[in-house]
Amino acid sequence: MWQYQAPLRDMQFVIEHWLEAPQAWAQTERFQDLDLALARQVLEEAGRFSSQMLAPINSSGDRQGCSFEAGRVTTPAGFVEAYVAYTEGGWSALACDEAYGGQGLPQLLDAALQEMLYASNHGWAMYTGIAHGAYLCLKAHAPQWIKARYLPQIVSGEVLPTMCLTEPQAGSDVGLLRCRAEPQDDGSYRVSGSKLFISGGDHDLSANILHLVLARLPGAPAGSRGISLFLVPKLLDHHQVNSVRCDGIEHKMGIKGSATCSLVFEQAQGWLIGEANRGLAAMFVMMNSARLHVGLQGLGHAEAAWQNARDYALERKQMRAPVRPAGISADAADPIHFHPAMRRTLLELRACTEGMRAVGYWVAHLLDEAEHQGSQADRQHALQLAEMLTPVIKAFFTDQGFRQASNALQVFGGYGYVSEFAIEQTLRDSRIAMIYEGSNEIQANDLLLRKVLGDDGRAFAALLAVMRQESALALDASECAGFAAELERLCDKLEAVVAAVRERAGEDVEYPYRVAGDFLRLCGVALLGFAWVRGARVSRLLPDSDPVRASKLQTAQFFFAYVLPEADYRIASIRGAMARLAFVE
Template sequence: MWQYQAPLRDMQFVFEHWLDAPRAWAQTTRFEGLDLALAQQVLEQAGRFSSQVLAPLNSSGDRQGCGFEAGQVTTPSGFVEAYRAYTEGGWSALACDEADGGQGLPQLLDAALQEMLYASNHGWAMYTGIAHGAYLCLKAHAPEWIKARYLPQIVSGEILPTMCLTEPQAGSDVGLLRSRAEPQDDGSYRVTASKLFISGGEHDLSANILHLVLARLPNAPAGSRGISLFLVPKLLDDHQTNNVRCDGIEHKMGIRASATCSLVFEQAQGWLIGEANRGLAAMFVMMNSARLHVGLQGLGHAEAAWQNARSYARERKQMRAPVRPAGVSAEDADPIHFHPAMRRTLLELRACTEGMRAVGYWVAHLLDQAEHHSSPVERQRALQLAQLLTPVIKAFFTDQGFHLASSALQVFGGYGYVSEFAIEQTLRDSRIAMIYEGSNEIQANDLLLRKVLGDDGQAFAQLLLVMREEAAQALSTNDCANFGTELAVLCDKLAAVVSAVRERAVEEGEYPYRVAGDFLQLCGVALLGFAWVRAARVSRLLPDSDPLQASKLQTAHFFFAYGLPEADYRIASIHAAKAGLAFIEP
């Protein structure tokens, strides 16, 4: 039986101790009324909704999939009712401004909510996942009348949005798109386009759907500089259907409960969002939010896989373990979590999952600080760090989500390969997150070429400063000095790698592209190291009787023994990359 229970204790640990979020909230006008007790109530209610409403629909939704007939999509049984419960619970309004009908709570709380939604039912959560990004995009770039007309309906959940970017010939290279938009005398536009891979492009959860569509104006410049963004509703204000048609839905490896649609726009009425020919700038407000959420998908997959693998390993008995814990009686067969191979796998799942949670929530907290901190200097610093870390969150977390789901499946043995135990669904569902919202290879290029080398290393220097400060604090904390030393050494290695890449790139322009993937993985491992140094240090704030204190310290020891050595492997790969290998035929 596949089950999910929100890891509320660890979430609260990250909020209260790892981030010290209540102190930061108290110092901002926006969140000064929010305290830890209220945040815990929100987490508890979100956990209840995820485990009691969404999780029971996960396997059945995967088996049933979506129906499609005559341009109409039917979502799996129970999805409509779950969405109604979601909107009635106010979850769609969580991090939106109160002026728009939202609750005005931090993106940090919304990040925790997103983790729970994706862990419990990824397919269902695809319909709601883009909504907050679309809200931010319209709030930043839409004309006032569009904000007044549509923002409250997005916040209430009455309307769900989509992001319409991909075309058959234009995936990652958006400069190749052919969609057209013609201006009309009334200030609207007529959009003609063929889009595919549109998540939630058609469904039965909300009556109206808002499509955010990238298209070209007449005489627009070639390439990505000639792209504009348009809002194209499914239903117009006079309740007439716009000229938008769903041509079909994809039959996919995973997230089968999510309707992935092909959409045709035939002179559909729409309105310009932002400036003409600057659609990507407006769309990236939406995509950056989406990339954080996709990273949280990887975290959700890892958490669900970890929970169920741990539960199964405690029950499944096979052979006698070489060593038993004190007080465990000898039997002909022991639970497999006593066996060293399984123990190591389960510890890897725990170390990576809890480490990613701390880092992912930190980025959400940085976004809150970037918007609401009283100091302009601190706002800029938080934004700089959040932008640097976003591609790492997206790519590293989703890589780990797939890898850890596969490791968890191994714990189940042959049962993991059959659908009754559902770990195979998590493995299938997790794979797409490495591809959409900018493939992980593109994220790696973005990190190294634009975010590190592109600004002369200023943002990366800020990250190293934060990590070095943590190392210094750990050096003066009982049980954590060794962790602090290793983190300080790792910071030196990271700085040296960036310097070496920059120097070599002067003579060999392709070199940064060849090593970008290894560099991103190196940063991901380093961030987990940072997360575990801080987790071990702040766990000392817990009572000695709290088992979480011992758990955090033990897991930190495991990570530094078994996880951190991957950093040296990635560094060696970066230095070893040879120019000639780039021209060998695969």
């Protein structure tokens, strides 16, 4: 009863009209050969792979889960075959350099691919999701011989990487980790310790697994300043098994097709990546990529929830709607799609999903510009915006993925609570994304304290300038002038909130931490507002006969009437948090 079809028309709208990416590609040396026809073909083939290969094994993978026996993990039926098709299709190579066997396509197209993978089968996509971040990490920090040996294997999909941070006593506070690495005469290291919650720590998809492990060198400084990063393969030369073993897998609430492993390193051979005691700097290249991908998980869940709730609401008949659209037959009951409560829920699903797609793809496009834009100033501006937006993408999108999955479940009523309709799986699968890759509370602290207050508001001012520029453009469009005025007022409110938080923080050092969550959600709603102002404006350039034009204007009207008021609630909550929280006894 659960299905997924890639929303290709909206993806094309965002890429071709909202971002005007093809025009930017034509002016970028790296992407000059990428034309619109090829970009559309990539999206269509990715959609076909997701809907035909991954979606059919989503529910069965959840029911079957992974098995663990004699130290080996077996993935659910169909997962291996899907991975073979994935690598043969070249999807692992999409946004990687040609020098390592990649296709050299934009991260923007890879972001669209990731959304489709997570929307169709989150459990399966966990195995491939970290690969691009590991590729970027090794490309930036690994010795040349490691790049030459392992990057082509990551790009081809011959190997899959993992990220090994968490230990029983060290979750978000990686400074508490105890895993050790001892230097050897041959330049390698012997890594010993335990890691848990390692996604894809063992599986049967790829021939080898590359573990990127945080550990301490002898005499390293205490805390996070004494952490180094090591590459520890599961298999060494000539298929020799390294001293890494899986000690078990977790039995989880969701993403049951993903093997979440406990790993034990017993004098395992590894190699230093980057500088000694600066492992976090190297690892954050990987984690920042991962956080964008986790945000896209939230988008994928919201899209899948929206599709299935919409389809169910059109066929499920219950009672008479208070107002019937013209041309509807006089049955005793109407599809619940026509009932106002359900219509509001469905419109919120569409408004949030399509708005998040625009913002999420924008960040991926900014990353392309930060790497390939013509001038240094333009590249720095794009990177500044991308870094500012990353914690919002990770936290706000995953929060919305869970929230909108819950709203969609309500559309199904009691049927939504049983596994036959599988929306309950979407709800379960979506919850973990709010926790891993830096919990949403940590993302909120990062946004407000480091990205906004930490640089005296320069990056935030750059973001507001982009939003105000869009508001000015939309003011000249009669159908969008009201939306533009709302966005301009919201920018004024955001400036005032930041000034108030900065002033209060001088008197109460805990205050920014108390309001960080509300501030991040405020920024998320504001970005959706920005997305819908631009979406409404550029949709006017479409032909009158194109249904996307009417849909975008209608949904923008809904957003500003029903969703944007949450911004005032968040502002009131921030201002109301002046009183210090009492300690819980």
